[in-house]
Amino acid sequence: MATRVPIIQLYENLIVSVQGDLDDGQAEQLREDVGRAISQKEPHGLILDVSSVDVLDSYLTRTLRDCAVAAHLMGVRTVVSGLSPATAITLVEMDLGIPGARTAMNLERALEILLDDAEANRGAESLSALFGDEVRA
Amino acid sequence: MIERSPERVLSGAGREVERVLERHLSAPNRRALLEFAARQSALELETIRRADVPKLVSAIVPGLRMFAKDGYLIERELAELLPTLGVETSDSELRIPIEVENDVVRARGAMRELCHEANVGNVLTTKLVTVVSELARNVYQYAGRGHVGLRLSKSPRPGLHIEAVDDGPGIADLDAILLGRYRSKTGMGAGLRGSKRLVDDFRIETGPGRGTQVFATKWLA
Numbered sequence: 001m002a003t004r005v006p007i008i009q010l011y012e013n014l015i016v017s018v019q020g021d022l023d024d025g026q027a028e029q030l031r032e033d034v035g036r037a038i039s040q041k042e043p044h045g046l047i048l049d050v051s052s053v054d055v056l057d058s059y060l061t062r063t064l065r066d067c068a069v070a071a072h073l074m075g076v077r078t079v080v081s082g083l084s085p086a087t088a089i090t091l092v093e094m095d096l097g098i099p100g101a102r103t104a105m106n107l108e109r110a111l112e113i114l115l116d117d118a119e120a121n122r123g124a125e126s127l128s129a130l131f132g133d134e135v136r137a
Numbered sequence: 138m139i140e141r142s143p144e145r146v147l148s149g150a151g152r153e154v155e156r157v158l159e160r161h162l163s164a165p166n167r168r169a170l171l172e173f174a175a176r177q178s179a180l181e182l183e184t185i186r187r188a189d190v191p192k193l194v195s196a197i198v199p200g201l202r203m204f205a206k207d208g209y210l211i212e213r214e215l216a217e218l219l220p221t222l223g224v225e226t227s228d229s230e231l232r233i234p235i236e237v238e239n240d241v242v243r244a245r246g247a248m249r250e251l252c253h254e255a256n257v258g259n260v261l262t263t264k265l266v267t268v269v270s271e272l273a274r275n276v277y278q279y280a281g282r283g284h285v286g287l288r289l290s291k292s293p294r295p296g297l298h299i300e301a302v303d304d305g306p307g308i309a310d311l312d313a314i315l316l317g318r319y320r321s322k323t324g325m326g327a328g329l330r331g332s333k334r335l336v337d338d339f340r341i342e343t344g345p346g347r348g349t350q351v352f353a354t355k356w357l358a
Contacts, residue, residue, distance in 0.1 A: 023238045055245060055263060057270040058328035086263035093264065094331025 005030045007037045012044035013114050015107070016067075020053040020060065027063045034067045038074050045114035046071045049107050051082025061096050068100035077117060079103065081110035147171075151185040153222060154193060157214045161207060170200050187222045194219065194293040209338050209354070215293050229254060229289040235276045235303075244273040244285045248299070255289050255297060255357060264335045265297060265355060271328040272301035272351050280305025280349065295357040299336075304348040311343055 005026060008015045014037055022030065034046065048064050050056060068078035078101040083091075091097065104110035147155055151171070158167040174196035175182045180189050194215045201208040229251060233244045248269040252262040269285060276283040283303025290296050308314065314326045315333070329351075333339040336353040343349040 021239075021242045054249075055266050055270050057267050057274070058331055059270075059274055062327075084263075086260040089260055090264050090267050090335065093334050094267070094327075095334065096327060096331055 004033065007033055009037075009041060009043070010111070011115075012118065013047055013111065014038065014041065014043045014045070015047045015049060018048055018050050018053055018060070018064070020055055022060060022063065027059075030063065031066050031070065035070050035074070038071060038076050043076060044118050046076050046078045047107065047110045047114070048078060048080045048101070049082050049110070050080060050087075051084075051106065053082075053087070056083070056087045056091060058094070058096055061091070061098060064098050065100060068098060072100050077102070077114065079110040079113050081105070081107050147182050148185045150187045150190050150222065151182050151193075153218060154190060154197070154215070157211065157218055158197075160214070161211050170197060173200055190222055191219060191292045198293040212293055216290060219292065231287045233273075233285045233287070234282070235273055235284055235301075236282045238277055241270060241273040241277055244287075245270050247285075248287055251287050251289050251297065255295075257297070257357070261355070265299070268332045268335050268353055269299055271332045272299060272353070275328065275349075275351075276301050276303045276305070279303070279308075283348075296337075297355045297357065299351075299353040301351045302348070303350075307345045307347045307349055308341070308343040309345050311341060315341075 003026065005016060005019065005022070008017075014034070016030070016034065018030075037043075038046065046067070048067060050064070053060065064080060068080070071078045080098055080101045081104040083103065102113060104113055155167060155171060158170065162170065171182060171193075174193055175185070177196040178189075178192045180193055185193060197215065198212055201211055231247050231251065233240060233247055235241065235244065245266050248266045249262060252265055257265070269287070273285045276285065280303030283301065283305065286298075286300040286302070288298040288300075290298060314329060317326060317330060329341070332353060336355045338352070338354040340352045341349065342352075
């Protein structure tokens with residue numbers, strides 16, 4: 001039985017510390033667990049932290065993208081944090097990316113991004129409550 | 138006017154080297170290359186000894202790229218010639234069988250160590266470990282088993298060589314994959330195309346029922 005990747009809840013966000021040696025079973029499990037955690041906890045955002053990943057190959061990149069796309073479909077923003085410079089350069093040269101996710105230098109910045117989003121959202125909601133929907137457009 | 142020197146008689150060891158070149162280069166070209174390399178390495182073609190061959194080969198390699206399109210093939214054959222002459226080339230070579238998924242992680246670790254041994258920097262190490270990860274995973278995922286070979290060559294030209302070999306079903310439409318017209322559900326296309334971009338030489342031999350052999354080389358000088 002594959003070890004599960006822990007999903008931590010902090011404030012209104014879910015944080016996943018991704019490991020570089022995910023096997024097929026763990027990747028599948030991670031996708032399922034992220035989906036389940038989102039539907040149960042209704043978080044504001046999802047952070048996939050890759051700072052302990054030494055190699056981000058196309059397989060792991062795809063796993064991250066799948067999580068981000070699933071989160072997006074459920075209305076949750078994803079931030080990928082902690083890419084090392086070497087990993088970033090490698091991804092660029094391979095022409096790989098993580099569409100569907102924003103990126104942040106580290107976990108702290110990722111949380112800031114999600115907090116800013118949350119506040120902007122709340123602002124828009126309170127405005128639209130006062131003035132109606134046209135304010136949001 | 139072209140000055141022609143009389144044909145020089147090669148020593149036994151020199152002849153061995155010429156035999157490799159014969160398969161790829163015309164007589165005037167290979168003679169010119171041999172004589173150029175001999176001058177560069179301060180050797181006499183008539184008296185060259187087996188122990189001198191690595192030195193001669195090192196001088197031949199830069200010239201190969203001018204004389205031949207399939208230079209990398211000749212380099213490989215020259216590299217293969219050295220051990221048959223009983224010359225120590227001190228290559229580091231590792232062979233990692235790929236049978237279970239965790240072997241992909243082992244192959245990555247082996248590449249990392251080899252890069253360390255070769256004094257390769259952090260960014261290039263990450264790139265090469267990524268290539269090994271892609272190729273090893275392909276072996277596991279599509280063929281079930283095979284092996285990954287890693288070699289650090291010092292002569293004729295320093296480089297890191299990766300091979301991934303399996304007897305699996307082979308890749309039916311390789312061109313479509315490499316051109317990006319094909320996207321598998323598991324994403325092999327992106328991995329192979331990406332790997333190709335990360336190295337200097339990248340070759341795939343495959344076909345339905347023929348298994349798959351991938352050769353990737355990153356030159357270090």
